[in-house]
Amino acid sequence: MDDNKRPLFIHYAGPVLLESPLLNKGSAFTDEERSSFNLHGLLPRAVETIEEQVIRAAEQYRSFTTDMDRHVYLRNIQDTNETLFYRLVEDHISEMMPIIYTPTVGAACEQFSNIYRRSRGLFISYEDRDRVDEVLYNAVGHNVKVIVITDGERILGLGDQGIGGMGIPIGKLALYTACGGISPAYTLPIVLDVGTDNPQRLNDPVYMGTRHARITGDEYNEFVDTVMQAIKRRWPQALVQFEDFAQRNAMPLLQRYKDNMCCFNDDIQGTAAVTVGSLLAACKAQGSELKEQTIAFLGAGSAGCGIAEAIIAEMVSQGLTDKKARSQVFMVDRWGLLLKGMPNLLNFQENLVQPQQLIEQWQTGSDNISLLEVVQNAKPSVLIGVSGTPGLFTQQVIESMAAHHDKPVVFPLSNPTSRVEATPEDILRWSNGRALVATGSPFSPVTIDDTEFVIAQCNNSYIFPGVGLGVLAAGADRVTDNMLMAASRALAECSPLAQKGEGALLPSLEEIQEVSKQIAFAVGKTAMADGVAMRVKLDHLREAIDNSFWQPEYRQYKRSAF
Ligand SMILES: O=C([O-])CC(=O)C(=O)O
Numbered sequence: 363m364d365d366n367k368r369p370l371f372i373h374y375a376g377p378v379l380l381e382s383p384l385l386n387k388g389s390a391f392t393d394e395e396r397s398s399f400n401l402h403g404l405l406p407r408a409v410e411t412i413e414e415q416v417i418r419a420a421e422q423y424r425s426f427t428t429d430m431d432r433h434v435y436l437r438n439i440q441d442t443n444e445t446l447f448y449r450l451v452e453d454h455i456s457e458m459m460p461i462i463y464t465p466t467v468g469a470a471c472e473q474f475s476n477i478y479r480r481s482r483g484l485f486i487s488y489e490d491r492d493r494v495d496e497v498l499y500n501a502v503g504h505n506v507k508v509i510v511i512t513d514g515e516r517i518l519g520l521g522d523q524g525i526g527g528m529g530i531p532i533g534k535l536a537l538y539t540a541c542g543g544i545s546p547a548y549t550l551p552i553v554l555d556v557g558t559d560n561p562q563r564l565n566d567p568v569y570m571g572t573r574h575a576r577i578t579g580d581e582y583n584e585f586v587d588t589v590m591q592a593i594k595r596r597w598p599q600a601l602v603q604f605e606d607f608a609q610r611n612a613m614p615l616l617q618r619y620k621d622n623m624c625c626f627n628d629d630i631q632g633t634a635a636v637t638v639g640s641l642l643a644a645c646k647a648q649g650s651e652l653k654e655q656t657i658a659f660l661g662a663g664s665a666g667c668g669i670a671e672a673i674i675a676e677m678v679s680q681g682l683t684d685k686k687a688r689s690q691v692f693m694v695d696r697w698g699l700l701l702k703g704m705p706n707l708l709n710f711q712e713n714l715v716q717p718q719q720l721i722e723q724w725q726t727g728s729d730n731i732s733l734l735e736v737v738q739n740a741k742p743s744v745l746i747g748v749s750g751t752p753g754l755f756t757q758q759v760i761e762s763m764a765a766h767h768d769k770p771v772v773f774p775l776s777n778p779t780s781r782v783e784a785t786p787e788d789i790l791r792w793s794n795g796r797a798l799v800a801t802g803s804p805f806s807p808v809t810i811d812d813t814e815f816v817i818a819q820c821n822n823s824y825i826f827p828g829v830g831l832g833v834l835a836a837g838a839d840r841v842t843d844n845m846l847m848a849a850s851r852a853l854a855e856c857s858p859l860a861q862k863g864e865g866a867l868l869p870s871l872e873e874i875q876e877v878s879k880q881i882a883f884a885v886g887k888t889a890m891a892d893g894v895a896m897r898v899k900l901d902h903l904r905e906a907i908d909n910s911f912w913q914p915e916y917r918q919y920k921r922s923a924f
Pocket residue numbers: 464517518519606628629776777802821822
C-alpha cells in the first residue's frame with residue numbers, strides 16, 4: 363500500500379498536537395478529529411481543506427516586500443505545519459524555491475542568529491563531544507534516513523558563517539522533500555559548532571554559536587569522527603550528505619567515510635553530477651560528444667576538481683584514454699593555470715595539471731598563465747566557473763570564446779547570485795546571443811534582439827533529491843561513483859533541449875519531481891549492479907520509488923492506545 367494512504371496512530375492530543383509541526387493540520391482537523399484529540403475550542407470553528415489553507419498562506423506570503431521576510435515567513439510555516447509548508451512550496455516551486463534555497467538562504471545563513479525563531483535539527487558543539495550519543499537521542503525524529511551535515515565553514519560562496527550555516531542543511535532537506543519525495547519525518551539537519559573565524563559573527567552580540575576560533579587539526583578530525591560514529595550507531599542505514607565544508611576538510615572527509623558509510627559530498631559530487639548531466643545534454647543538442655570538448659575551469663578547489671574528474675571519467679567512458687581526456691581539461695585558480703611541479707598543489711589537483719612547456723609554447727611571458735591566456739590559446743569550447751568570485755568572466759574572455767566557437771558553453775556556477783562569475787545577460791550580449799549559459803543560482807530569462815533565453819539552473823538540487831530517493835528506495839548502503847554517473851546521464855535524458863532540439867537545457871522546476879524519480883531509478887539500478895543494494899529487486903524498484911514518495915496531504919489520524 364502507498365505509504366501516504368495509511369492511517370497514522372497518534373498519541374499526542376490538545377495543544378501539544380498543534381505544536382507538533384510534523385502532525386499539525388491546523389484548521390484542517392476535522393470535527394471528528396477535534397473530538398478524538400481534544401482540539402475543540404483550540405481552533406476557529408471553520409474546518410478548511412489544505413487548498414484553502416494554501417490560498418491564505420500564499421496571500422500572506424505575497425504581502426511581504428523583502429525576500430528575507432518571505433524566507434522567515436516560510437520557515438515559520440515549516441516549523442508549525444510541515445504538510446502545509448510542502449504543499450505551499452510544491453504548488454509554487456519556481457516562485458518559492460529561490461526563497462527557501464539559493465540565493466535567499468545565503469543571506470538567511472549570514473543573519474541566522476538575527477532571524478532565529480525556533481529550534482530545528484541538531485546543533486552539535488565541540489563542547490558536547492562527550493555526549494554526542496545523548497544529543498542524537500534528543501533529535502525529534504527517531505527514524506532518520508537522510509542527514510545533511512555542515513560545519514558552516516564555506517557556506518555557498520559566503521565563507522565562514524559558524525552555526526548560521528544551519529540554514530543550508532535545512533534548505534537542502536526541504537528540497538529532499540519538495541523535489542525528492544522524502545518524508546520530512548525522515549530528515550535531520552545537523553550543524554557542527556566548532557567555533558568560527560568570522561569576526562563579524564564573533565563580534566555580533568546576538569550570535570548564537572560558541573565564541574571561539576575554529577577547532578582545527580586532530581581535535582577537529584576526532585570530533586567529526588565522534589559524530590560520524592555516533593550517527594552510524596544510531597541510524598546505521600542513514601544517508602549522510604556533507605555540505606559546505608571548507609576545501610581543506612571536504613575531500614579528506616569524503617575519502618575517509620565514503621567506503622564505510624552511506625555518504626557523499628554534495629559540493630564535490632552533486633555539483634559534478636549536475637554539471638556533467640548539463641554538459642551531456644548540451645553536447646547532445648549540438649550533435650557532438652563530451653569527449654570532443656576542451657574545457658576550462660576557473661576555480662580549482664574541491665568542487666572544480668570534483669567536476670573535472672567526473673568529466674574526465676565520462677570522456678574515458680566515451681573512449682578517450684585517461685591521458686588524452688586530462689589533456690583537454692585546463693584548471694585555472696587564483697595563481698593561474700595549474701602546471702606540473704607548481705609549489706603548493708593540493709593532492710586532488712596533482713592529476714589535473716598541464717605541462718610546464720605551455721609557458722613557452724604559448725609565449726605567455728610569465729609563469730602564471732591567466733584565464734584569458736588559456737582561453738586564447740587552448741580555445742576551450744566549455745568554460746566553467748566555480749571560483750566564488752564575481753566578475754571574473756570578463757568581456758574579453760567571453761568574446762574570445764565566442765570568436766573560436768559558434769556555440770560556446772559558459773557555466774558560471776558560483777553561488778549565491780552575488781558571487782556569479784558573469785551574469786547571463788552579459789555573457790549573452792558579449793557572445794551575440796550564441797553562448798549556451800547555465801548558472802548555479804536562479805536568473806530570470808534574458809532577451810537579446812527579441813529572442814528570449816531561458817537560463818538553466820545548473821545546481822546540485824537537480825541531483826541530490828533523486829540520489830537520496832534512489833538510495834532509500836533501493837536500500838543502498840553506499841554511494842558509488844557509478845551511481846552519481848548514472849544520475850548525470852538520467853538528468854541529461856530529461857533535458858528538453860537535448861530531446862527536442864529546442865527549449866531549455868534543463869527541465870523546469872515544475873518537472874523536478876518526475877526528474878528526481880528518473881534519477882532515483884537510475885541510481886537504484888546502478889546501486890544494485892555495484893552490489894551495494896541487495897534488499898530490493900529491480901522489478902520492484904519503480905514501485906518502491908512511487909510508494910515511498912511522500913505527498914503533502916493530510917493523513918487520517920487514529921488515536922493510539924497508549
Ligand atoms: O547550495 C547551492 O545552491 C549549491 C551548493 O551546494 C553550493 O553552492 O554550495
